[in-house]
Amino acid sequence: xxxxxxxxxxxxxxxxxxxxxxxHSTISGNxxxxxxxxxxxxxxxxxxxxxxxxxxxxxxxxxxxxxxKSSTLILPHATLRDTAVYYCIALLYNxxxxxxxxxxxxxxxxx
Amino acid sequence: xxxxxxxxxxxxxxxxxxxTLRCSSQSGHNTVSWYQxxxxxxxQFIFQYYREEENGRGNFPPxxxxxxxxxxxxxxxxxxxxxxxxxxxxCASSINRNTGELFFGEGSRLTVL
Numbered sequence: 001x002x003x004x005x006x007x008x009x010x011x012x013x014x015x016x017x018x019x020x021x022x023x024h025s026t027i028s029g030n031x032x033x034x035x036x037x038x039x040x041x042x043x044x045x046x047x048x049x050x051x052x053x054x055x056x057x058x059x060x061x062x063x064x065x066x067x068x069k070s071s072t073l074i075l076p077h078a079t080l081r082d083t084a085v086y087y088c089i090a091l092l093y094n095x096x097x098x099x100x101x102x103x104x105x106x107x108x109x110x111x
Numbered sequence: 112x113x114x115x116x117x118x119x120x121x122x123x124x125x126x127x128x129x130x131t132l133r134c135s136s137q138s139g140h141n142t143v144s145w146y147q148x149x150x151x152x153x154x155q156f157i158f159q160y161y162r163e164e165e166n167g168r169g170n171f172p173p174x175x176x177x178x179x180x181x182x183x184x185x186x187x188x189x190x191x192x193x194x195x196x197x198x199x200x201x202c203a204s205s206i207n208r209n210t211g212e213l214f215f216g217e218g219s220r221l222t223v224l
Contacts, residue, residue, distance in 0.1 A: 032211060034211045034212075042217055042218075043113070043115075043201050043203070043215030043216050043217050043218055044154065044201070044203075044213075044215050045113075045215070046212050046213060046214070049211060049212065085153075087153060089211070091211045093209060094209055095167075095211075096142065096144075096159065096166075096167075096205065096207070096208045096209045096210060096211065097142060097143075097144035097156075097159045097167075097203060097205055097208070097210075097211070097213050098144070098156050098159060098167050098169070099144075099146075099154075099156060099211060099213065100156065101146075101153030101154045101155070102153055103152075103153060104153055
């Protein structure tokens with residue numbers, strides 16, 4: 001599985017968009033990009049995933065560059081409850097639940 | 112709420128003892144994965160079970176073993192506990208073995224003294 005690189009921490013003002021970057025320059029053509037988050041003392045929560053196209057759901061948007069070497073998770077209107085560690089994971093389709101979590105980005109949403 | 116429940120939520124054991132952690136999957140999910148999360152680290156994949164058989168294992172020794180039952184609930188067993196086994200143990204269920212969309216429980220926090 002491709003290694004992903006994320007900033008250690010980020011701050012965001014409440015109500016503003018939070019843009020979390022992820023580099024995955026060695027990603028292969030059949031690896032998906034998954035995003036999870038983990039609020040303190042809870043289990044990780046699935047957010048979104050994509051392969052090539054940009055994706056949007058009720059939680060977030062995922063923008064993947066054309067060369068697929070990087071992506072950005074966008075939380076359009078961050079709230080204090082979005083304060084969490086966000087993990088970007090590259091995953092082969094047939095690897096299923098064998099997620100490889102890195103250190104993630106600790107996002108602090110401030111009032 | 113993910114529909115995945117784990118028990119116990121907290122427990123304390125001493126070195127050398129054995130522990131069993133339990134997980135009840137979300138309804139309709141036939142795959143369960145277990146993760147270990149040490150303090151300040153991301154979760155690490157232990158193993159996955161699909162239809163009662165092990166379907167992949169991470170870099171963990173054989174004293175970490177598991178079971179999945181016909182109702183798709185699951186157990187994680189750890190023998191000969193070591194101090195470094197102190198961690199949060201997370202169970203996650205999924206609708207099939209190929210998807211990366213996992214539903215995690217809140218975890219069982221194990222402390223080994």
